[in-house]
Amino acid sequence: MVNQSNNSAETLAATDGVTAPSSVLSDLLELTKPKVVLLLVFTAIVGMMLSVPGMVPLQETVFGILGIGLAAASAAAINHVVDQRADAQMHRTRNRPLPKGNLSTAQCLLFAATLGVVAMVLLVAFVNVLTAVLTFLSLIGYACVYTMYLKRATPQNIVIGGVAGAMPPVLGWAAITGEVTAEPLLLFLIVFIWTPPHFWALAIHRRDDYAKVGIPMLPVTHGTKYTRVQILLYTILLVLVTVAPYLIQMSGLLYLAAAVGLGVWFLYHAIRIQNPDLPKEPMRMFVVSINYLMALFAALLVDHYLALFL
Numbered sequence: 001m002v003n004q005s006n007n008s009a010e011t012l013a014a015t016d017g018v019t020a021p022s023s024v025l026s027d028l029l030e031l032t033k034p035k036v037v038l039l040l041v042f043t044a045i046v047g048m049m050l051s052v053p054g055m056v057p058l059q060e061t062v063f064g065i066l067g068i069g070l071a072a073a074s075a076a077a078i079n080h081v082v083d084q085r086a087d088a089q090m091h092r093t094r095n096r097p098l099p100k101g102n103l104s105t106a107q108c109l110l111f112a113a114t115l116g117v118v119a120m121v122l123l124v125a126f127v128n129v130l131t132a133v134l135t136f137l138s139l140i141g142y143a144c145v146y147t148m149y150l151k152r153a154t155p156q157n158i159v160i161g162g163v164a165g166a167m168p169p170v171l172g173w174a175a176i177t178g179e180v181t182a183e184p185l186l187l188f189l190i191v192f193i194w195t196p197p198h199f200w201a202l203a204i205h206r207r208d209d210y211a212k213v214g215i216p217m218l219p220v221t222h223g224t225k226y227t228r229v230q231i232l233l234y235t236i237l238l239v240l241v242t243v244a245p246y247l248i249q250m251s252g253l254l255y256l257a258a259a260v261g262l263g264v265w266f267l268y269h270a271i272r273i274q275n276p277d278l279p280k281e282p283m284r285m286f287v288v289s290i291n292y293l294m295a296l297f298a299a300l301l302v303d304h305y306l307a308l309f310l
Contacts, residue, residue, distance in 0.1 A: 027097035028111055031080050032073035039290065040168045041069045043191060046297040047172030047184055050250070050304050056176050063126035064175030068168060070119035071135045075164075077112035078143035081105055086213040092206055112143075123175075131175045138167040152214070155221040158203075162195035169297075183250050186241075187300075191293070193238045197231040197270060198289035204228070204273075204282040228274050231285075235270035239263035242296060251303045258299035266292045 048056050048064060080087070080098055084105070087093035097103045116139060123132035146161030154160070169187035174180055203210060203217040204224050210217040219227045242263055246256040269285040272278060 023102070027102045030097055031077040031103070031108060031111060032115075033076040033079075034073075037069055037072045037076065039294065040072045040165070041065060042294065043187070043297055044068045044168035044172035044175075046301050047169035047187055048176050049301055050183065050187075051173045051176040054308070060127050060175050063122045064131060064172065067119045067123035067127060067131070068135055068171050068175070070115045070122070071139045072168070074112045074115035074119060075139045075143040077108055077115065079147045081108045081112070082143075082147045086215065089213050090206070090209040092209060127175045128178045130178055130180075131171055134167065134174060134180075135171050138164045138171065141167075152216065155216045155218045157216070158199045158218075159196050162192050165195055166191035182248070183245075186244055186248070186250065189244075190238070190241055190296070193234060193241055194289065194293055197234045197238070197266075198286065198293075200227050200231050201273065201282045201285040201289060205286065224276065228276075231273055232270045235267055239267055245300065251300055252307055254306060255299050255303035258303075259296060262292055262296050262299070 045065060048061055080096060083093070084098040087096050088099035093099065098105070098108060120132055120136060123135055141164035142161065146157065146164060150157040150161045166188045169191065170180055170184040173184035200218055204219045204227055207217070207219040207224060211220045218230065242259040243256065245251040246259070266288065269281070269288050273281045273285050275281065
């Protein structure tokens with residue numbers, strides 16, 4: 001009888017349009033694109049750790065991570081709001097909270113604004129103004145410049161818009177040192193060049209979705225063959241650039257070996273993606289690209305701290 005009563009209550013709540021708190025929380029979490037934010041925060045953490053020869057200061061590290069992460073989550077939530085109509089038509093995104101009607105636009109905007117404000121307060125109060133300003137500009141760059149304008153204005157959207165996504169290592173470095181030098185800009189360059197092959201692989205896989213909603217991704221405007229070639233060219237450039245931290249003595253032989261090995265792995269998939277008879281390769285390369293970047297930055301981190309004990 002108890003189970004039957006509970007089931008009846010849940011059914012009544014559903015028919016009355018009542019949303020369970022846990023469901024609302026999970027929808028709000030989905031708005032933040034947690035997997036993307038975690039990758040961005042990881043690159044920021046590496047930027048922090050590489051900025052000093054020893055241990056990083058606790059306050060700036062903890063609040064820097066929180067501020068950068070919350071700002072990235074805020075930008076992601078705004079992206080959901082701006083893209084909700086297109087998301088409703090695309091197979092990959094049609095089950096997001098806004099297209100499904102789980103959350104209202106007002107709720108999402110309030111959530112995004114709250115995250116953004118808290119992020120800025122934390123960074124100004126407990127980190128430094130430079131990091132707060134750079135983080136705010138990155139938030140505006142992604143949420144407004146890229147999502148509201150560039151995404152629908154040019155097939156080079158992901159290249160130009162990649163500036164915002166490549167900023168976390170710079171933000172992490174600035175959070176600890178209060179300045180921006182050549183080293184974090186090199187980390188920025190690595191992520192910036194990584195972004196087009198990473199995203200264009202997904203865009204090839206979802207070409208029909210983007211065409212349907214009129215978003216001029218490169219495979220839509222220039223075709224998949226041209227996009228595959230661009231992926232290869234950017235990957236070659238990326239492999240070359242990832243050697244630079246060793247050349248400027250920012251890292252050692254361990255990182256160099258990892259960068260070369262990972263570069264060969266990524267380049268292998270950039271070559272395989274040239275074959276249109278391998279339909280699963282674009283999505284495979286997209287997944288590989290995420291693992292590649294994480295492993296590359298992990299190698300930077302391990303190399304940095306290993307040098308302290310040798």
